[in-house]
Amino acid sequence: MNVAVKICGLTRAEDLSAAAHAGARYGGLVFYARSPRNIAPAQAAALAAQAPAGLARVGLFVDPDDAALDGVLDRVPLDIVQLHGHETPARVAAIKARTGLPVMKAVGVAGPADLDALWDHGLVADMLLIDAKPAADAALPGGNGLAFDWRLLVGRRFLKPWMLAGGLTPDNVAEAVRLTGAQAVDVSSGVESAPGVKDAARIAAFVAAAGAAPAP
Numbered sequence: 773m774n775v776a777v778k779i780c781g782l783t784r785a786e787d788l789s790a791a792a793h794a795g796a797r798y799g800g801l802v803f804y805a806r807s808p809r810n811i812a813p814a815q816a817a818a819l820a821a822q823a824p825a826g827l828a829r830v831g832l833f834v835d836p837d838d839a840a841l842d843g844v845l846d847r848v849p850l851d852i853v854q855l856h857g858h859e860t861p862a863r864v865a866a867i868k869a870r871t872g873l874p875v876m877k878a879v880g881v882a883g884p885a886d887l888d889a890l891w892d893h894g895l896v897a898d899m900l901l902i903d904a905k906p907a908a909d910a911a912l913p914g915g916n917g918l919a920f921d922w923r924l925l926v927g928r929r930f931l932k933p934w935m936l937a938g939g940l941t942p943d944n945v946a947e948a949v950r951l952t953g954a955q956a957v958d959v960s961s962g963v964e965s966a967p968g969v970k971d972a973a974r975i976a977a978f979v980a981a982a983g984a985a986p987a988p
């Protein structure tokens with residue numbers, strides 16, 4: 773199976789190298805101050821410059837205003853913008869127009885009613901990211917290592933290509949892919965030794981277990 777893998781929350785050169793070497797197709801850089809994976813634009817620019825051609829650089833934002841977006845995009849070469857907050861479809865469309873980049877919109881899922889938002893966002897976003905819906909009192913809107921009931925996705929079709937996220941690990945990603953038919957998966961905490969510190973062995977195990985094909 774050819775499953776594309778995104779390793780999110782890269783903060784160190786060795787983590788980016790481990791992701792690329794393992795065969796990941798996307799590397800995520802988190803621009804969200806409350807996250808333990810938050811990265812400053814200057815540091816992100818250096819990391820992004822090291823990314824090989826087969827690794828798409830994804831910038832993760834949470835409800836960014838235009839100044840926040842510009843402050844990163846003026847410095848950091850990104851290939852995709854990931855929106856992981858409460859952005860409306862109209863805001864997604866505006867960010868897509870402003871940045872000129874493909875936009876991946878994350879939608880949190882806890883039950884069947886949450887799937888409706890995937891339809892609405894599928895009308896404007898280029899890609900969808902289906903993540904677990906965080907608890908109301910969660911400190912972060914994502915990156916919590918929290919999974920949702922993957923059976924909610926069985927038999928579902930979406931308007932745009934989508935990634936599965938939320939609590940994925942080297943041990944459960946194969947089952948998640950088998951059950952949902954996901955062709956792309958995203959992981960952050962499941963391949964870490966500590967928040968914000970990726971583990972090369974876990975990255976390699978995750979990519980292998982996902983059934984990823986190496987970048988062409």
Ligand SMILES: O=C(O)c1ccccc1N[C@@H]1O[C@H](COP(=O)(O)O)[C@@H](O)[C@H]1O
Nearest residue numbers: 780807914915916917937938939960961
């Ligand atoms: O990783 C973070 O710190 C983060 C912060 C704010 C929003 C999203 C974040 N990460 C994204 O969350 C999902 C799932 O992460 P995990 O594998 O369950 O830890 C993933 O899409 C990350 O891109």
